[in-house]
Amino acid sequence: MTDADSRQIPLPATLLERAEALTAGPDRAILGITGAPGAGKSTIAEALVRHLNQHEEVAVLVPMDGFHLADVELARLGRADRKGAIDTFDGHGYLALLRRLRSECRHVVYAPGFERTLEQPISGSIPVLPQHRLVITEGNYLLVDSAPWREVRAELAQVWYCHIPAELRRQRLLDRHIRFGKDPEYAAQWIRAVDDPNARLVEPTRDHADLVLGEDGVVPSDVRHSAPLT
Numbered sequence: 001m002t003d004a005d006s007r008q009i010p011l012p013a014t015l016l017e018r019a020e021a022l023t024a025g026p027d028r029a030i031l032g033i034t035g036a037p038g039a040g041k042s043t044i045a046e047a048l049v050r051h052l053n054q055h056e057e058v059a060v061l062v063p064m065d066g067f068h069l070a071d072v073e074l075a076r077l078g079r080a081d082r083k084g085a086i087d088t089f090d091g092h093g094y095l096a097l098l099r100r101l102r103s104e105c106r107h108v109v110y111a112p113g114f115e116r117t118l119e120q121p122i123s124g125s126i127p128v129l130p131q132h133r134l135v136i137t138e139g140n141y142l143l144v145d146s147a148p149w150r151e152v153r154a155e156l157a158q159v160w161y162c163h164i165p166a167e168l169r170r171q172r173l174l175d176r177h178i179r180f181g182k183d184p185e186y187a188a189q190w191i192r193a194v195d196d197p198n199a200r201l202v203e204p205t206r207d208h209a210d211l212v213l214g215e216d217g218v219v220p221s222d223v224r225h226s227a228p229l230t
Helices: 013-022 041-052 071-077 091-103 166-179 184-208
Strands: 029-035 059-061 109-115 120-128 134-138 158-162 211-213
Touching: 013 029, 013 041, 013 134, 013 158, 013 211, 029 041, 029 091, 029 184, 041 059, 041 134, 041 158, 059 120, 091 109, 158 184, 166 184
Parallel strands: 029 134, 029 158, 059 134, 158 211
Antiparallel strands: 109 120
C-alpha cells in the first residue's frame, strides 16, 4: 500500500498523453516516478493509474517501497535508525523484479507492496497481470548513479522527477510521520537526520530525468535553477 494522501491533483493533458502512449506499444513499458522524500511521487503515480484505468485496467503501480528491508534485518545491520536510506533497500531485488516485469508478460508476476501502518514490506501483495501494459514504479533512488541503482534506468521507458520547494516537502513529511504515529518532535528530528540527507542524494539526479514536474504537475521553466536543498 502507498502513503499518498487524499489530494486529487489535476494532471496536465501532456502528461496524460505521454502515459497513454506508453500503454500503446507492442511491449509492456515501465514508467518511473522519482524525487526526494515527500515530493509527491505516490500522489502523481496513483493519479496516473486512476486515469489510465478509467475504462480498462491497463496500468498498475509497483512502488520501490516494497523493497524496504524488514526491521529485523535493519536491526541486524545496525541501520534501523536510518530506515529509508539507500542502503536500507534491496536494490538488487528491485532491479530483478523490473527485469521480470518487462520479460514475463504472459503470466502473473507478484510484486511486494508496503504497508505504511505497519511500516513493513508485504511480499506478493501486488499482482501484475498480463493485461497490464504499463507498470508505474515510484521511489527515491531510480536515477542514482551507484550500483545496483544505475542499472535501473535501462529498465524504464521514461523517468519523471517530482520537484517541490524544500519547506513544502518537509512539511508534508512532518504531516505524514505524525499521521502514522510519530511524535512531532521525533518526526522533526527524523526529517533532519534521515529524510533530508536522502533528499540531498536524490536532488542532483533530476538532471537525468525525462521530465521534471512541479507541485501542480507542470514542468516549471526555472526548476533547474532552483536553490539547492539545505
